């Protein structure tokens with residue numbers, strides 16, 4: 001990756017949460033363990049991996065929802081922990097938009113869809129009057145929602161998939177440079193999913209918007225991403241070009257993950273469950289200890305070695 | 311064996327659900343018929359906004375105004391669901407029919423710990439003690455692959471997938487006859503998804519519950535469902551055994567659905 005094009009650079013990012021429950025012992029969860037990865041302008045990095053491995057935490061750290069325990073995140077070379085003035089922060093918030101894993105949480109039930117889209121357009125692009133109306137219609141059309149039907153509805157009057165499209169429309173509306181899309185398409189039916197992925201790809205190619213695309217759907221990651229990172233237990237365990245990582249997986253967790261991608265012609269049966277669960281457990285056991293050493297197995301394809309000490 | 315055993319567990323006839331909105335009547339479900347046998351997995355797929363979740367909520371009579379069931383009948387295990395009095399309904403929900411909601415990870419109460427949410431369901435319906443509920447909750451949590459030590463955490467302290475698994479475990483807690491699962495695994499990685507679904511199949515074989523399984527993941531649907539029903543704009547356009555629906559889809563919309571699915575391509579080294 002050439003240094004000049006790097007839009008976002010994450011260096012040694014570590015985040016621990018301290019849990020002090022009312023009952024039981026206090027414990028610590030290391031959600032991110034020394035993550036180093038970058039995204040170039042106009043490129044998409046897909047992050048896939050174990051549920052609970054820290055993918056959303058990584059996305060939230062980039063949006064400055066909380067400070068890192070250690071490490072840095074630089075956007076266009078500037079450490080985002082050191083943004084101080086209101087103008088700097090606002091500009092960062094405009095440049096980096098988040099589309100959440102869950103379409104329900106991000107919309108205010110008291111406001112219409114029109115209101116949800118008008119606000120960012122007024123705030124960040126200073127649009128008013130006829131230009132505002134036109135822009136709202138344009139972003140709705142971009143995500144294939146009919147403005148006539150959708151504008152005056154409240155979030156609860158839309159289906160799950162329709163709400164997620166409104167969220168994408170909102171990220172589009174402000175003109176972001178980096179969109180952190182956390183499972184943006186998992187609630188969409190496949191035809192809309194395809195059109196949203198096409199849309200994201202178009203945004204990337206024609207408007208040079210970069211994506212941090214967090215997903216459990218490896219086929220869609222392959223469809224949109226320029227680079228892919230596989231996360232397990234707070235670490236990136238394998239990364240590189242999607243065709244290499246998917247075509248020639250090296251890390252045991254990556255192999256397990258790929259073997260579990262649903263195949264409609266293979267029935268799930270209760271009897272077989274033990275075999276797969278045993279295999280998964282065995283892989284978890286060898287991957288549990290964090291690892292320090294990284295091997296470049298082929299040019300641009302990196303794998304964290306299992307069993308070595310962090 | 312009596313003849314009721316032969317009858318389907320769930321029988322839905324001519325179901326119509328309307329939304330009475332400020333701008334008039336919107337019919338989201340336009341006369342739908344289907345059955346689910348005991349122990350059967352019926353998959354429900356289709357367009358976003360076609361009425362799948364509306365059907366799921368209506369089945370449990372959890373639909374809320376402005377939604378009304380304007381026509382049709384719902385029979386579960388010989389009982390007329392639409393005729394049930396509130397008192398019977400409260401008892402029937404969760405113990406006979408349970409549900410994993412779409413976006414289940416947000417159906418947890420944010421101010422209660424995970425254990426308190428298990429306790430609410432278990433103690434209310436079974437009269438078990440707090441200690442017994444604790445044991446059952448620990449057992450269920452272990453089954454879905456979360457350390458029992460996390461029972462005292464609050465929902466926001468768990469990842470999306472962990473919350474989703476908790477909701478699944480709560481739905482299983484009372485051994486219901488029918489579990490409605492509205493996109494139960496969308497927030498899970500494929501490894502955990504596979505483990506949980508195989509576990510559900512094993513539990514289903516053991517306890518004999520039926521499942522209405524709603525998902526946008528057609529490949530997963532093919533792996534898990536016995537029959538698949540395809541919805542479009544409030545109507546069921548095709549219902550067939552899974553293998554047949556995959557190999558030989560009849561309706562044009564079904565064919566389009568399969569065609570637009572991005573597939574994983576693996577070019578080996």
Ligand SMILES: Nc1ncnc2c1ncn2[C@@H]1O[C@H](COP(=O)(O)OP(=O)(O)OP(=O)(O)O)[C@@H](O)[C@H]1O
Nearest residue numbers: 017031051052053054055056057467468469470471
């Ligand atoms: N606010 C918090 N307080 C305590 N623990 C947290 C908090 N946020 C996240 N965690 C923990 O950090 C770990 C990583 O969570 P994260 O949400 O980043 O996972 P994820 O990879 O996005 O998972 P999923 O695929 O299930 O969404 C989990 O163990 C989670 O419980």
Ligand SMILES: Nc1ncnc2c1ncn2[C@@H]1O[C@H](COP(=O)(O)OP(=O)(O)OP(=O)(O)O)[C@@H](O)[C@H]1O
Nearest residue numbers: 157158159160161329338358359360361362363364
């Ligand atoms: N409270 C409401 N008021 C008015 N219309 C509603 C309301 N709730 C849902 N609808 C409409 O009813 C239709 C069916 O919605 P439903 O949530 O059942 O769709 P779905 O098939 O589950 O979609 P998805 O796959 O996106 O979850 C949609 O067109 C939706 O806009």
Ligand SMILES: [Mg+2]
Nearest residue numbers: 055056101470
């Ligand atoms: Mg997440």
Ligand SMILES: [Mg+2]
Nearest residue numbers: 160362363412
């Ligand atoms: Mg739905």
